[in-house]
Amino acid sequence: MAIYNLQVNTKKHRVDVDSDTPLLWVIRDEIGYKGTKFGCGMGLCGACTVLLNGQAIRSCSTPVSSLKAGDKVLTIEGLSADVTHPVQKAWIEAQVPQCGYCQSGQVLAAAALLATNSNPSDAEIDMAMAGNICRCGTYQKMREAVHSAAKNLQTKKS
């Protein structure tokens, strides 16, 4: 066991866990943010997606010991205080989720995409979100919602 100081969603958390513990289980069971989901344990499905310094990563295959001092982890709970992130708003507007289990990861993958590409094409959306499986098949609605979030972001800026 070892002590790790993690910055998750603007707060510092001190956890005492084995060094090989995946960030997923630290976030869920030590810190208590349950929005990040377990889906495959091998980085294949994207349900466990969080943002590490703004980049979408698979927390199920990221050992807690691989995080560096100053790293910032953002989970779905930290994306906005009141469900007002443009991606969340677009997701609600388009009524994207069905079962919803994969959606924390999907929303974060879309947020990470829009942070670096304010007007992604279909192909760019497909590429950025190909790592996030949805068994309910909400893909078409997600693509529409990413476009509409992008549009809203641009209107906001101008």
Added chain:
Amino acid sequence: MKKINETSRRDFIKLSAQATAFLAIGFSSKASNELVKLANKSALGIELNPYILINELGKVTLFNARPDMGQGTFQALPLLIAEELEVRLDQVDIQMSDGSGKFGSQLSGGSSSVKTRWIPMRTAGAAAKEMLVQTAAKRWNVSVSDCYAKEGAVYKKGSTVKLGYGELVEEASKLPVPTQPRLKAHSEFTQIGKSIPRPDVPSKVDGTAVFGMDVQVPGMLYASLVHSPTIYGKVKSFSAEKSMAVKGVRFVVKTERNFYHGPFPTEAFKAKAKTEAVAVVAESYWAALKGKKLVEVNWSTEGAETTSTDEFFLRANEAAKKEGAEYKDAKVGDVSKAFAISEKLIQAQYQSPFLAHAAMEPVNATVYVQDDSVEVWAPVQGPDALVEELATYLGIKKERVKINVTFLGGAFGRKAYYDFVLEAAHISKQVNAPVKLIWTREEDMQQGPYRPGMISAMKGGLDEKGNILGFEHKLVGASIMTSVFKFDMTGKSDPWAGEGINLEDSPYAFPSRRNSFEYVAPNLPMLWWRSVYASTNLFGHESFVDELAHAAKKDPLDVRMSLLEKSPRFIAVLEKLAQISNYRSKRAKGLGIGIAIARSFSSIAAHAFEVEKNGKGIRMKEVFSVIDCGTPVNPANIIAQVQSNIVYGLTATIKNEIRVVKGQVQNSNFNDYAVLRQGEIPKMTVHVMESTDVPGGVGEPGLPPVAPALCNAIFNLTGKRIRTLPFDLEQIG
């Protein structure tokens, strides 16, 4: 056995709960009136009936008795109540039912929720509204016809005088429950038929929705399992030493997995349907997973070495030569006579693979067994059946079983089978603590149960003009009924297996027709999988209608239209499909189109796929879909469900199958059991037919026509007929 033959699968499951269901709804029962008079006052308010509680401030709580796995019951059923109760859906809180008898059947399965609850839920709302209106009328000393209800209050006509439901509920709850409250006409609906936002959606984009995976109870331990590598193995011996050395691991115990469904009482039965596993119980799930890798188990896997899916299909191909046991519900004339006089006989065999459900949320359950009681927090499709099963399993009273239903992170049938809940109960009992059991993705794929592997052996006879004289569909393969309920289907026509192709579901006017079933043992556990046998049956059925059309040199749509002449709802769906897909227009060179239509779970769905060449393969350009599901309750959700079925059905068509060699499942995770991802789907356009008919199913009917429509399109483009699923779209051109 006779009874089961006459009943559909889900009805069969419901039988035991049904008697109490009608009582609990209580509109014709004196006993339930007495119950209501007791004015069950809980923290949520006063109960007007099991589904409706209102507190003194007017806050309305509605109970949803059909678990939500993404299909939208969390909204749809409360909406039916709210419509008649005269409250807006955004004014109410929604709670899940707990499996207790007063809610009747609580199974989300068979796309039955809105269909079977269409009248009961509206009646519950309408009766409660009448009680509230009567109370207000009495207080104002006017006739009820001088009052009306709207958005949670009763108004005196022609004035602004009103009384909120909160001010009326206590007195109203003492009134007798109206036995036949007036239900609204379609023209009076203000919420049904509108695409009202789903109340669960915000919680699913900010991480607050609680799934089984997210349950946390005080003193809870985490469990992982070492299941048998061959599914049915037994533990000869095991060594826990290394596992116990992992920090946080508290117990390593032998446990059991039960392969049955329902409250089966006999010990002999239970022993037959039981296999074994080893559980690692720890303070964290990560410790439990680490401990799991270190348990050394000596397995007894006798008999498993010969189990293989390839061998199963060899046997099935042999069995397809037999006559099969005939279905009465699909019998027309005498096919053998028709074949004898046919100018042209055509035969073809279609094969559908074994499949895993692979819901995003791996199966899990949190269970706390105490002396004579048990509490469960879990993503389950039918809490009422689980109450019965756990009571039988643990030998305790049903009243001492409490089920807390969470949101389900997908299920597709898997979570209407409670092996994992019983496992968690068995472990909790041994370690005397609440236990959260989580299966890994690998177990989810390797332990079953699976969709049955099936063969459709088709035979058709044409006269010299190309008219179809006879149509035969032999179903050959595994039986869910045998696997789940242990009923032997050898030599019988499995009553569940014929769905989607009986005369009601497939009203093609063939002059003679025959469906049959021939059982082939898979030696693997089978289970219902989204749209169940319709998912496999329609592949052969609708592909073969196409084959016969081509053999007769006729257009596949024309052939269907003429065979369905006397089925106006089918014709309307096909006409709409032809219109939105521009089926009749000349297609650009290099484009193909194919259609399929199917009725399942009381709704009709049809797809038209447009495909084009893509190097060595095929690209799906677009899919057009039409669904007639009776009265559309929430059109946006219906469109979403059709899209969902297209994606789920396509994965079953063009991705991986479950393969077993020497008793061991060869797939392990999403790397070798691939599913459709963003960027792999065709553009989808869905049309929902307007209707005032009783609602049919929505969660499954879009799936069965997917595979045949795509394969018919590929044939249209390439002349290549696909008869075995799955296939590689990139290599098929």
